[in-house]
Every structure is written in C-alpha cells, then in structure tokens.
Amino acid sequence: MTKKESNLAVIETNLLQVLSHLIEQSKHQVAIQTNSTLTLLFWQVGNRINQDILQNKRAEYGKQIVSTVSALLENKYGKNFEIKNLRRMLQFAEQFNDFQIVVPMARQL
Template sequence: MDHSVQNNPLFTSIRQLIEDSKQQVAVAVNATMSMLYWKIGTAINKELKKFEGEKNYGKQIVATLWRHLQSEYGTSFSEKNLRRMMQFADVFPDEKIVVSLIRQLSWTHIIVIIPIENPLKREFYIEMCRLEKWSVRTFRERIQSMLYERTAISKKPEKTIEYDLELLKS
C-alpha cells in the first residue's frame, strides 16, 4: 500500500468509520443471537413445565426438537446448545436483565457465567468482565483462579480472618 495514502487523514478517518461500523455490527449480531437463544430457552422451559410429572416426555421433546432444529439450522441448535439456552433462561428469567446482559457480554461469555450458581458471585464476574473488557479466555482464567473468593477473603475484616485462622488451626 502507498504510505502517503496510509498516513492521509481522510484515509485514516474513513478507515476508523469502517472499523467502528464492523464492531457495531458484531455487537448487534451477538445481542440478537443471545436474545434469540434466551427466547428459545424460555419457550422450551415453559413447554416442559406443562409435563413436569412426565420426565421422559420432557426429554423426548428436547431430543425431537434439537434433531429437527439442527437438521434445518445447523449445529448451533444441538442438544447441548439447547440445554444451554434452557439454562440461560432459568438463570436469568427477567428479560430486562437479559437485555442489559447481552449488551455487555457475548454469548460465549454467557455460556461461561451460566454454571455459577451463587448470584452474587455471578454478578461480580459479570461486572468485572464488563469493566475490564475481558476476553472469554481471560474470563475463564479469572473464574478458575477463584478471583471472587480471593477478593471476598481480602475484604474481610482482620478480626474475621484471625478467627478463621484460629478455626483452621484447631
């Protein structure tokens, strides 16, 4: 590429517009797909509640559904992914919270956060991820390193820590 063009302010400005638009499209696509997954999970969970006493029937519904969806729409609708969608809808039943969440985190981030059962711990990681703009890899590493637990321990008053240490010694 001609270096005189590359350093041209007009080229630089237009290039930035293109890059910004590409980023906005990626965020919009991710948010739309995440909302779709939440709605699918919600719909399946609602249907399964009708057959709570019939455990095998619920499994049959999901099995039939994923086979048809996967054959028509691809591996994004595998049984494992449908179960993730259902879990997503269970963990975040409030659509307003989901709308906020999908603006902040990608679907891959959401998959990482879903298994965390403690709501405070889950909220801590969501907020840290949002503030620090963690990649999914970093996000997983922070969770595996027990950042929440280490942060919680470091916030304890000294007397509580001393008491906990005494319990450990006895």
C-alpha cells in the first residue's frame, strides 16, 4: 500500500467514524423525541377519557366505556391501547392533572 493509499484509508476511517457518530446521535435524538411525544399523547388520551367520558368519576358504566374505547383504539392503532395500557393512561392523567407539569416532565424522560 502506498503512502497516498494509506492516507486515504485513514481519512475514510475517520470520516466513517464521524459519520457514524452523527448518525448515532440523530437516532438517539429521534428516540428521545418519540418518547416525549408518546408520553404527551398517552397523557392526553387518559385526560380526554377522564374528562369527556368518565367526567372524572368511576361509575360502573365507565368500565364498559373504557373497554369499548380500548377495543376500538387497539383495533385501529395496536397494542399500545389495550385495556391495561389505557387504564395506565387514565391513572397518569389523574396523577398529573396539569398539562403544564406534564410537558417538561415528558421532555426529561
């Protein structure tokens, strides 16, 4: 291998390392943004069900409504909206009932 070829190999290796680092950083940022967005979505889903359907009460009919909503959402959007997850969303929205608190918290997760 000539000196020129050797220098080119080093440059290519360094470039590959730099590019790999940039790609990995971007992938990490995408994951952070996705987690934050999903956290806010799940809070909003729980909050809307609490306010609009259950009216912040736990009536017996509410269990049936939550089950029905869960089945419809799960059918359309997948397992994230199965009943146990929907109940967690409801609990999350109950525990942190101020959206202004949830937003910075979601960014930190």
